[in-house]
Structures are given as C-alpha cells and as structure tokens.
Amino acid sequence: GDSVTQMEGPVTLSEEAFLTINCTYTATGYPSLFWYVQYPGEGLQLLLKATKADDKGSNKGFEATYRKETTSFHLEKGSVQVSDSAVYFCALSSNAGKSTFGDGTTLTVKP
Amino acid sequence: NAGVMQNPRHLVRRRGQEARLRCSPMKGHSHVYWYRQLPEEGLKFMVYLQKENIIDESGMPKERFSAEFPKEGPSILRIQQVVRGDSAAYFCASSPWTGDIHTEAFFGQGTRLTVV
Numbered sequence A: 001g002d003s004v005t006q007m008e009g010p011v012t013l014s015e016e017a018f019l020t021i022n023c024t025y026t027a028t029g030y031p032s033l034f035w036y037v038q039y040p041g042e043g044l045q046l047l048l049k050a051t052k053a054d055d056k057g058s059n060k061g062f063e064a065t066y067r068k069e070t071t072s073f074h075l076e077k078g079s080v081q082v083s084d085s086a087v088y089f090c091a092l093s094s095n096a097g098k099s100t101f102g103d104g105t106t107l108t109v110k111p
Numbered sequence B: 001n002a003g004v005m006q007n008p009r010h011l012v013r014r015r016g017q018e019a020r021l022r023c024s025p026m027k028g029h030s031h032v033y034w035y036r037q038l039p040e041e042g043l044k045f046m047v048y049l050q051k052e053n054i055i056d057e058s059g060m061p062k063e064r065f066s067a068e069f070p071k072e073g074p075s076i077l078r079i080q081q082v083v084r085g086d087s088a089a090y091f092c093a094s095s096p097w098t099g100d101i102h103t104e105a106f107f108g109q110g111t112r113l114t115v116v
Helices: none
Strands: A002-008 A013-016 A019-021 A023-026 A032-038 A043-050 A056-060 A062-065 A075-077 A086-095 A098-101 A105-110 B005-007 B010-013 B017-023 B031-037 B043-050 B053-056 B065-068 B075-079 B088-095 B111-115
Touching: A002 A013, A002 A043, A002 A086, A002 A098, A013 A019, A019 A105, A019 B075, A023 A032, A023 A086, A023 B010, A043 A062, A098 B031, A098 B043, A098 B065, A105 B017, B017 B111, B043 B065, B043 B075
Parallel strands: A013 A105, B010 B111
Antiparallel strands: A002 A023, A019 A075, A032 A043, A032 A086, A043 A056, A056 A062, A062 A075, A086 A098, A086 A105, B005 B017, B017 B075, B031 B043, B031 B088, B043 B053, B065 B075, B088 B111
16 A cells, blocks of 8 residues: 655754755555645645656745655755744645655754 | 634543534535544544545544535534544545546644543
C-alpha cells in the first residue's frame, strides 16, 4: 500500500537558516504530493502541492520538487522565520481526497 | 465561501458515552473524508463518503465507529462507548467530484475529543 516517510524531528533552527525536511514515498500509480502545515491547536493548511513528476510546488518561500526517480518530495526554504515554527506533514494522494500522511516534523525557529 | 466546518471544536466525554462529530463540507463538495490524528502522530485515513454512500471504510475500527453522510445535513462520525484510546483530533476533509484523481481536498479545523 501507499506510505510516506518523513525526516524525524524535532528540527530546531536559527532565524534565517536554510531548511530541508526530507520526504520519500511509496505508491502505486502516479500520486499527487502535498506538504501541509499545522500550527498549534489548528487544523491542516495546504502549503504546496505537485501533481506530476518534475513539478515544483512553491508557496511563501517554501519549495518542493516531485522527484519520481528518487520517490521524494523534500521541502526546502532558504531563510526561515520564527513564524514558520509549526508541524509539517508530507502526504500523497492516489485517489482524489484520500491521502496518506507522514508522521510530521516539528520545526522550531529561534530568534 | 465558507470552508469545511467541523463542530464541536472540543468535545469531552466520559468513558462509555457516545461522541458525535459533525462535518459540513464546502459548498458544492460531494465527497467527505474523515481522518484521526493521535497525539504526536500523523493523520490516519478512516472513511470516505459520498452523499448517502460509504465508498471506502478501510481505516475504520471494526467496532463502535460509524459514519454517515445523509442527503441533507452534515456528515456525522459516531463513536459509541468511548474509551480513553479514542482521545484524538478528528479531521474532516471535503472535495468536489471532478473525475480527476488529483483533485485537492480541503480540511476543517478538527474536533479534539478527550475521553475522561
């Protein structure tokens, strides 16, 4: 079945540092890939997505590229801010709306 | 256009009671998905419904849990005789029918169930 493996956290960075959160997946067919962000006590917000190989999703300075050859969708940001502190989830969907999630990576950015 | 609405946001139940969680999908969305998030874990798929039909319930526990999405009104996730292990955040998502497997689902804010 489908599965998503995320880099274990927690991750602690200083403001303006470079961020990478690794995500690899196993899926049948050609899934869509997503990154979601969850702030404390809140629901999930879609951060970015990619629907086919070599697509790059981007939003708010975050980027991730759909790599079919390495089955990866790593999240990157060049300069993190304190406000980026949250839990980040990688997910895939092989069937519209039904998604498989990673376990989440907690990011803390210190001033 | 309001987003996916879940209520209540927080629910406290004693062991053995019933919990009813409601989800109103976005306007025009006919598909609803329920997920459970245990503490410190990711979301796990529970059930996928269309109006009056359960399409995929492969993630639902075999006992005490049921879900419905009637022709009128919100989708309901019902947990009978709750136990402490049911304490979790329950998220609902909805999507329109487009015939495209890449259609995005939109998430609600979740209901945090605490069993005492």
